[in-house]
Amino acid sequence: MRRFSLSAWIWIVLAAVYFLIPLLATLLFSIKDKQTGNCCSLSAYGFILHDPVFWSRIRLSFELALETIVITLLLLVPTIYWVHLRLPRLRAVISFLALVPFVVPPIILVGGLLNFYRGSPQWFYAKPFGFLAAAYVILAFPYVFFSLDAGFRAIDVHTLTEASLNLGASWRTTLARVILPNIKVAALSGAFLTLAIVMGEYTIAALSAFKTFPVYIENVNETQAYPAAALTLLSFGITWAAMGSILLVGRRGGATRVQLGGGGR
Amino acid sequence: MATDVAAVGELRPGTRPGRRRLPLAWLVVVPFFAYTLLFLFLPAGEVLVGAFKGAHGGATLSNLSDVIHNPNLRDDYKTSIEVSLVTAGLGALFGVLIAYAAIREGTPRWIRSALTTFSGVAANFGGIPLAFAFISTLGVLGIVTVFLQNQLHYSLYQHGFTIYGKTGVEVVYLYFQIPLMILVIAPAIDGLRREWREATSNLGASSFQYWRYVGLPVLLPSIISTLILLFGNSFAAYATAYGLTTGQSVHLVPITIGFDISGNVVSNPHEAQALAFGMFVVLAVMMLIYIPVQRRASRWAK
Numbered sequence: 001m002r003r004f005s006l007s008a009w010i011w012i013v014l015a016a017v018y019f020l021i022p023l024l025a026t027l028l029f030s031i032k033d034k035q036t037g038n039c040c041s042l043s044a045y046g047f048i049l050h051d052p053v054f055w056s057r058i059r060l061s062f063e064l065a066l067e068t069i070v071i072t073l074l075l076l077v078p079t080i081y082w083v084h085l086r087l088p089r090l091r092a093v094i095s096f097l098a099l100v101p102f103v104v105p106p107i108i109l110v111g112g113l114l115n116f117y118r119g120s121p122q123w124f125y126a127k128p129f130g131f132l133a134a135a136y137v138i139l140a141f142p143y144v145f146f147s148l149d150a151g152f153r154a155i156d157v158h159t160l161t162e163a164s165l166n167l168g169a170s171w172r173t174t175l176a177r178v179i180l181p182n183i184k185v186a187a188l189s190g191a192f193l194t195l196a197i198v199m200g201e202y203t204i205a206a207l208s209a210f211k212t213f214p215v216y217i218e219n220v221n222e223t224q225a226y227p228a229a230a231l232t233l234l235s236f237g238i239t240w241a242a243m244g245s246i247l248l249v250g251r252r253g254g255a256t257r258v259q260l261g262g263g264g265r
Numbered sequence: 266m267a268t269d270v271a272a273v274g275e276l277r278p279g280t281r282p283g284r285r286r287l288p289l290a291w292l293v294v295v296p297f298f299a300y301t302l303l304f305l306f307l308p309a310g311e312v313l314v315g316a317f318k319g320a321h322g323g324a325t326l327s328n329l330s331d332v333i334h335n336p337n338l339r340d341d342y343k344t345s346i347e348v349s350l351v352t353a354g355l356g357a358l359f360g361v362l363i364a365y366a367a368i369r370e371g372t373p374r375w376i377r378s379a380l381t382t383f384s385g386v387a388a389n390f391g392g393i394p395l396a397f398a399f400i401s402t403l404g405v406l407g408i409v410t411v412f413l414q415n416q417l418h419y420s421l422y423q424h425g426f427t428i429y430g431k432t433g434v435e436v437v438y439l440y441f442q443i444p445l446m447i448l449v450i451a452p453a454i455d456g457l458r459r460e461w462r463e464a465t466s467n468l469g470a471s472s473f474q475y476w477r478y479v480g481l482p483v484l485l486p487s488i489i490s491t492l493i494l495l496f497g498n499s500f501a502a503y504a505t506a507y508g509l510t511t512g513q514s515v516h517l518v519p520i521t522i523g524f525d526i527s528g529n530v531v532s533n534p535h536e537a538q539a540l541a542f543g544m545f546v547v548l549a550v551m552m553l554i555y556i557p558v559q560r561r562a563s564r565w566a567k
Contacts, residue, residue: 008366025408105501112308202504
């Protein structure tokens with residue numbers, strides 16, 4: 001077999017050009033001076049860092065991500081554990097349910113939720129930590145499900161549970177000290193993926209009129225090009241950090257798994 | 266906890282009559298089912314039912330026939346499906362070629378790991394920031410546009426190109442479509458055993474024959490199932506196209522639904538629901554093809 005292939009290298013170089021130039025262009029835009037448009041200045045970054053709105057929006061998105069992660073894990077970990085332990089026939093049903101959000105685009109989900117919950121109490125309908133978090137948990141379901149399901153499949157749930165109970169541990173101890181440590185990597189992968197999704201989600205937030213971080217990027221985008229470029233890079237950096245964390249915990253846990261994305265949103 | 270005590274007794278299912286076991290065992294999965302019902306099935310179901318409701322109540326097919334007979338809305342579907350077909354097809358083609366180039370023997374290992382790491386990020390990067398990155402690159406004042414103008418005296422925009430149009434949307438969508446293809450197809454390419462290639466060449470087959478009779482048939486189910494995934498990914502996308510065009514220049518179905526929801530267009534309140542029903546039908550058909558093909562595809566994957 002040939003060791004060197006010209007066509008392979010041509011494809012790799014073309015890919016590098018297509019994928020890196022937009023990032024490079026954004027970087028060049030972000031270091032233009034806010035007033036004069038000349039290179040090079042950090043004024044666009046300064047503008048963002050001194051904008052209190054930026055801090056409140058990114059904080060809101062981050063808190064939403066944490067809430068979504070907690071709710072999703074609380075709902076899915078016991079369910080998937082129990083399905084693997086007791087109700088194996090239900091696994092097909094649950095994985096089908098977890099796939100359904102793929103068939104319901106965010107634009108339809110938000111329309112349906114707005115309609116269905118119109119007239120519900122204000123503490124839910126008008127609050128990001130109510131309405132928006134509820135929708136984000138649905139968005140996170142497929143990703144967290146497949147991550148956790150693979151994690152549970154990789155361990156022997158029956159043997160671990162029975163051994164722990166036979167040795168006199170309570171159910172609570174079994175869950176906390178035997179099962180959870182074994183699926184930690186899977187849970188963390190799902191959590192970081194959820195973080196990336198929530199920090200970048202625009203459709204649902206914008207159409208239900210909540211002012212999250214991506215909505216802030218869009219607002220800045222309309223009026224100020226250079227700070228918008230800086231925010232774009234920051235957003236890419238957040239996605240990168242979340243994905244990097246998945247690789248990191250995966251490597252430490254001895255597992256490498258492909259994470260599927262849902263870019264367009 | 267009461268449920269704990271009850272559940273301990275259930276460890277040995279055989280020692281108890283089966284009848285009492287079932288309801289308790291189901292109790293644990295109730296919250297998950299309740300949640301999907303409340304926040305997914307009921308709201309989405311209402312959209313689907315609403316597509317068949319008249320403006321003053323009562324069942325009707327007029328919303329759907331309005332959509333079908335409205336040339337603008339028909340065009341929305343045409344554009345959406347075209348963009349999805351083009352970006353799924355090109356995304357799959359380039360994805361396979363790039364993934365194979367990075368994985369094949371003779372390419373340094375680090376290129377492969379850099380590519381898969383980057384793909385994981387790019388497949389999850391989208392929406393407004395992605396649109397802006399391409400406006401910085403190929404917009405009217407984009408770096409590449411200006412570079413071509415100043416250095417090569419070639420004006421993209423005078424030659425009919427625009428990043429704010431349909432071609433632009435397709436160019437931008439490929440930024441997450443190609444990486445998604447790479448992520449999914451890489452394990453399938455790993456599944457192509459080296460012995461197969463050696464066996465075919467020992468038997469006197471050419472490289473073309475290897476691909477025609479061994480390589481492609483093994484990869485094909487994975488490629489088809491990923492094509493469907495890419496189609497759905499593009500078909501459902503809203504934020505990226507909106508960020509690129511502010512909803513003005515390219516009329517995709519999700520963009521029109523977005524306008525209906527945010528009330529920028531005064532129209533039949535059931536129009537959005539009828540449009541959504543159409544989207545749902547397209548995606549559900551895709552899913553019905555996806556599941557059996559996916560099962561076939563997992564046969565050779567490592």
